[in-house]
Amino acid sequence: MKSTVLSSETITLDPNYRIPFVIIIGGIALSLLQIILGAVVILFGIFLLIQANIIKLKFTSIALEVYRGEKNIRTFPYIEWENWEIFWQPVPILLYFKEVNSIHFIPIIFDAITLRECLEKYCKKA
Template identity: 50%
Template structure:
């Protein structure tokens, strides 16, 4: 696996593009849990645990856009392949503050937190899987 890593606003989108990690959401959740301790300690604990879980996922998962598929890796291990030909729709929610990526395939629907560079994600989606 020899991915091209990019995070510039106008990336070169030919070949394989591996998205860089985006730690904003997991860190924001962990930081949000701190003042919540004084209001509701058990809710603060849940928010902090969820933030730490997302932090682990951000550090270990990788998304790669190939010419034909979106591939999900953990380290060098391919976990799942999503062929573009099976995609019906996609959307990044809240463009000013992207936090959720949705895409629908013929047989399933996926909601993913934005754990990868949102600008490169958007650019790759627009190029490789344009909306109808």
């Protein structure tokens, strides 16, 4: 998957459905052993699948912006970032980043390669 370049300063990450599908398949298998727990896992996978379609991450020259549809719901200025990490290589599943006053965890339901490239470009690791 390639990400869409909106301008020379904004990169929008494409959705990646790998994690939601793996969770849904795992939930189906789990439901053969424990129906209620399997159903909960399947619902979580469906939730992530929906979020992958609704939530958009945009990297601008000054901040990571989070959109729900066309509405900007959160902005994370790079100047406030202290550190970031993508967990569990070679299958990245979780983005961690620390700002001055808060810590964030985001499931990687986006193009992981472009995500890493943007993080390395805009947010140098401490």
